[in-house]
Amino acid sequence: MTHRLFGTLCVIGPGLIGSSVLRRLRAQPGLVERLVVSDRDPAVLERVRCLDLGDIVTDDLVAAVGEADCVMLCVPVGAIAPVAEAIMPHMKPGAILTDVGSTRRSVVDALTPHLRNDISYIPAHPMAGTEHSGPDAGFATLFEDRWCLLTPEPGIQQDQIERVSAFWRAMGARIRVMDVDHHDTICAMVSHLPHLIAFTICGTADTLAEDMRSEVLDFAASGFRDFTRIAASDPTMWRDIFLNNSDALLSVLDRFSQDAAAMAQAIRDGDEHTIVETISRGRRIRRSLLENRQA
Amino acid sequence: MTHRLFGTLCVIGPGLIGSSVLRRLRAQPGLVERLVVSDRDPAVLERVRCLDLGDIVTDDLVAAVGEADCVMLCVPVGAIAPVAEAIMPHMKPGAILTDVGSTRRSVVDALTPHLRNDISYIPAHPMAGTEHSGPDAGFATLFEDRWCLLTPEPGIQQDQIERVSAFWRAMGARIRVMDVDHHDTICAMVSHLPHLIAFTICGTADTLAEDMRSEVLDFAASGFRDFTRIAASDPTMWRDIFLNNSDALLSVLDRFSQDAAAMAQAIRDGDEHTIVETISRGRRIRRSLLENRQA
Numbered sequence: 131m132t133h134r135l136f137g138t139l140c141v142i143g144p145g146l147i148g149s150s151v152l153r154r155l156r157a158q159p160g161l162v163e164r165l166v167v168s169d170r171d172p173a174v175l176e177r178v179r180c181l182d183l184g185d186i187v188t189d190d191l192v193a194a195v196g197e198a199d200c201v202m203l204c205v206p207v208g209a210i211a212p213v214a215e216a217i218m219p220h221m222k223p224g225a226i227l228t229d230v231g232s233t234r235r236s237v238v239d240a241l242t243p244h245l246r247n248d249i250s251y252i253p254a255h256p257m258a259g260t261e262h263s264g265p266d267a268g269f270a271t272l273f274e275d276r277w278c279l280l281t282p283e284p285g286i287q288q289d290q291i292e293r294v295s296a297f298w299r300a301m302g303a304r305i306r307v308m309d310v311d312h313h314d315t316i317c318a319m320v321s322h323l324p325h326l327i328a329f330t331i332c333g334t335a336d337t338l339a340e341d342m343r344s345e346v347l348d349f350a351a352s353g354f355r356d357f358t359r360i361a362a363s364d365p366t367m368w369r370d371i372f373l374n375n376s377d378a379l380l381s382v383l384d385r386f387s388q389d390a391a392a393m394a395q396a397i398r399d400g401d402e403h404t405i406v407e408t409i410s411r412g413r414r415i416r417r418s419l420l421e422n423r424q425a
Numbered sequence: 426m427t428h429r430l431f432g433t434l435c436v437i438g439p440g441l442i443g444s445s446v447l448r449r450l451r452a453q454p455g456l457v458e459r460l461v462v463s464d465r466d467p468a469v470l471e472r473v474r475c476l477d478l479g480d481i482v483t484d485d486l487v488a489a490v491g492e493a494d495c496v497m498l499c500v501p502v503g504a505i506a507p508v509a510e511a512i513m514p515h516m517k518p519g520a521i522l523t524d525v526g527s528t529r530r531s532v533v534d535a536l537t538p539h540l541r542n543d544i545s546y547i548p549a550h551p552m553a554g555t556e557h558s559g560p561d562a563g564f565a566t567l568f569e570d571r572w573c574l575l576t577p578e579p580g581i582q583q584d585q586i587e588r589v590s591a592f593w594r595a596m597g598a599r600i601r602v603m604d605v606d607h608h609d610t611i612c613a614m615v616s617h618l619p620h621l622i623a624f625t626i627c628g629t630a631d632t633l634a635e636d637m638r639s640e641v642l643d644f645a646a647s648g649f650r651d652f653t654r655i656a657a658s659d660p661t662m663w664r665d666i667f668l669n670n671s672d673a674l675l676s677v678l679d680r681f682s683q684d685a686a687a688m689a690q691a692i693r694d695g696d697e698h699t700i701v702e703t704i705s706r707g708r709r710i711r712r713s714l715l716e717n718r719q720a
Contacts, residue, residue, distance in 0.1 A: 257644060261711075277644055306643075316640050319630055320649040327622055330688050332707035334681045335614055345611050347713045348601075349552060349572055354615040356651045358714055361707025369700045376692050383689055386629045387682065393625050394678055397671050405664045412627035412656025416556075418642045419653055 133161075135297050140166040140198035142191065142213060144178050146259060147230045148204030149268030152183040154301050157270045161300055168194035177265045192220045200297075203229040208370035211240035214251075223248040228294055230256055232317060232367075233375035234281050234310045242283075250290040255279045255313065256303055257321070261362040274302035279317075281310045311378075318378035322371055323386060326379065328360035329368070428456075430592050435461040435493035437486065437508060439473050441554060442525045443499030444563030447478040449596050452565045456595055463489035472560045487515045495592075498524040503665035506535035509546075518543040523589055525551055527612060527662075528670035529576050529605045537578075545585040550574045550608065551598055552616070556657040569597035574612075576605045606673075613673035617666055618681060621674065623655035624663070 139155070139162045141148045148167075155162050167184030168191055169175050178187050188194050195201050195217045203210050210229050221227065227249050231237050234253055245251055258276040260267065278298040282291050295305045308316075335346050335354070350358070372379060389408075396404035434450070434457045436443045443462075450457050462479030463486055464470050473482050483489050490496050490512045498505050505524050516522065522544050526532050529548055540546055553571040555562065573593040577586050590600045603611075630641050630649070645653070667674060684703075691699035 279644070312637075312640075316637065316644055319633065319637075319641050320645050323629075324626065324649050324652055326688060327626065327685070329704045329707045330685045331619065331622065331681055332710040333703050334618075334677065334684045336706045336710060337680070337684075338614065342607075342611065342614075345607075346614050347710070349574070349611055350615050350714055354619050355714065356655060357619055358707065358711045360651060361704070362711035363704070363707075365701045365704040365708070368704050369697055372692050372700055373695060373697070380689055380692060382629065383685070385632070386626055387685065389629045389632075390622070390625045390678070390682065393621060394675055397667050397675060400668060402664055402668070405667055406660045408628050409624045409656075409658070409660040409663050411631045412624045412653065412658075413660070415627040415631060415642070416653045416657035419645055419650065 133296075134163065135293060135300065136162050136199040138162070138164045138166060138198045138200075140168065140194050140201045141184070142168045142194065142201065142203050142217075143205035143209075144169060144174060144183060144265045144268075145204060146263050146267045147256065147272075148202070149178070149181070149183055149265040150258075150270065150272040151202065151204070151268075151301060152178075153268055153270040154273070156183065158300065161297075164197075166194050166198060174265055181265060183265065191217055195221050198222065198225060200226040200228060200293075203227070203231075205229075206367045206370040207231045207233050207237060207374045210237050211244070214241050215244040218244050218246055218249070221246070221249055225249055226290055226294065227251045228254050230254060231374075232321065232371050234313050235377075236374040238281075238283065238310055250282075250286050252280060252282045252286060252291055252294045253310075254294060254298060255281070255317070256298065256301070257317075258303075259363075261359055263364040263367070271302065273298070276303050278303035278305055279313055280305060280307045281313050282307065283310075314375050314378040315382070318375055318382045322375055322379045323382045325360055325363065325368060326372065326383065327386075328357045331357050332361045428591075429458065430588065430595065431457050431494040433457070433459045433461060433493045433495075435463065435489050435496045436479070437463045437489065437496065437498050437512075438500035438504075439464060439469060439478060439560045439563075440499060441558050441562045442551065442567075443497070444473070444476070444478055444560040445553075445565065445567040446497065446499070446563075446596060447473075448563055448565040449568070451478065453595065456592075459492075461489050461493060469560055476560060478560065486512055490516050493517065493520060495521040495523060495588075498522070498526075500524075501662045501665040502526045502528050502532060502669045505532050506539070509536050510539040513539050513541055513544070516541070516544055520544055521585055521589060522546045523549050525549060526669075527616065527666050529608050530672075531669040533576075533578065533605055545577075545581050547575060547577045547581060547586055547589045548605075549589060549593060550576070550612070551593065551596070552612075553598075554658075556654055558659040558662070566597065568593070571598050573598035573600055574608055575600060575602045576608050577602065578605075609670050609673040610677070613670055613677045617670055617674045618677045620655055620658065620663060621667065621678065622681075623652045626652050627656045 165184045166186045256278040461481045551573040
C-alpha cells in the first residue's frame, strides 16, 4: 500500500512541472488524498479539467489553499514571492509551503518577511524540464532519476524537510539538501549560463543578412540544432530566472567571456597548444559526466 | 542495377567520415569497383582490415593513389593541402581530387598552387558527424538527409562536379554548390562557433573550485549535458578547423560576444523587454528550423 504523504495538496501554476507532478500523483493514487489546482489563467484551468489532473480546480487562490497540508508554487520564479504573500494569511496552521523555482536567493529574500511562524517554507528545485511549457507538456516520468535540490533555511523542522524529500522521491527524483547561495552558483553554471548562451547565439544568427540567415537555417549542423532546442524554452520563465539569479549568472558569464576571449586570442595567435588544451577539457568533463551516469 | 560512379576510389584517412563512406559503399556494391584505403597510422589500417572496409589497405600513399579515378582526402583540415601536395605527382591524369573538410578558403589557397591541370579538385563538405572519431565510429547512414556542400572553383568541368554530386547523393546526402567564402561564413555560424562555445564553457566549469566542480558534474542539467556532448569531439580536427577558418570564426564570435555583453547589460539593468526579445528570437529560429525539417 502506498504511504500517504499529504491529505490535501494544492498546486498553483500547473505548467510543465506542476502538471507533471499532478500526472505522477494520478498514476500513484494514495500518495495524496485530494488534489487542488489553481491558476489565474482560465484557459490553463480548462486544460487541467479536460486532462482530469485535479479534484478541485479553481481560480480562487484563497479558497484553493485553505485546506491544503502542502501548497506547491509552480509559477515562474518572479511570481513566487507575490503569490506566497497573497496566500500566506489563508494557509492552514502547520502547513508546508514549497515551490519548484530554479533560483533561490532572491526568492528567499523576498518571501521571508511574509512567512508565518506556523508555516514551514521548504524550497525545492527539481532539475528537470523540456523546452515545452503548459499543462499539456507535462508527463509523469519527468522527474525520474533527476535531482531535486532542497534549500531549507536553518531552523526548519527536520520532519517537515523529510516529508518534502519523501514527496520528491515518490516523483522519482534523487534528493540533495544544500545552502541557498551554493545552489544559485551551481545552477548558474550548469543551467542558466548554457541557456543564456543558447538564446544569445540564436539572436546572433537572427541578425545575419537576410540571405545568409535563410542558409543558416538550411544548414544548421548538429551543433546549432542542439542550441536551438535549448533556446526554444519559455521566455517568461527564463526572464525571471535571469533576473532573479543575476549575481551568480553574471559572475559565471564573466568567467566564460574571459575564457572565450582567451580562446579567440589563441586562434588569432595560432597557439595550437592552448586550443587543444581547451578542447581536451571538454572531453575530460564529458568523461566525468559519463562516469557519473548523468549523460 | 546500381550505376557505377568510379572504377577505383581511394580514401585517405578512414576516420568517422571516411569509414562511413566505406561502409556505405560496402552496403551498395557496384557504386565503386575497387576501394583503396590508406592512412599513416598502422593501428587505423589494422582496424580497417578487421572491419573489411577496403579491397586494398596500405600505408603507401603513392601506391594508393596511382590507379584511383577519385581520391578522397578524409584527413583533418590542416593535413589536406600537405597530403594533396604529396600525392599530386602520382595521381592518374583526368582523376578527381576531393575531400571532406569543414573549412574551405585556407585549404583552397594552400592547395591551388600544387594542382595539376589534368586533375579536377572538387572540395566537398558533408555536414554530418558525431562526437566520436576513428574507423570504428563510422556508420553507413551517417549522411542520410544531411547536406553536402560542394565548393568547386570556377572553371571546373560541370560533368566532374556532377560525378561528385552523384557520389554524395548515393551516400544519402542533399547537395548544394556554393562559393568558398560564403561556405566559410555559414559554417562558422552554424557549426564552428557553437563548438568553440561548447569547448569554452566546459573549460569554464573545469576551473571552478574543486568542491563546486564535482557538484557541477553531479547536477549537470540538460543544458550543460548538450554542451558536453558537442565538446567531446576530436581535439585535432577542431584545432584545424578553428585555425583554418579563423577569419570567419573570429568575426561571428565577435558578433556573439557583443550580443552576450548586451544580454548581460540587460540583466544588470533589469531590462525585461530586451531579455524577453532575445529569448523569443530563439523560439523563432527553432520554429524556422522545424519548418525546414532540420530539427
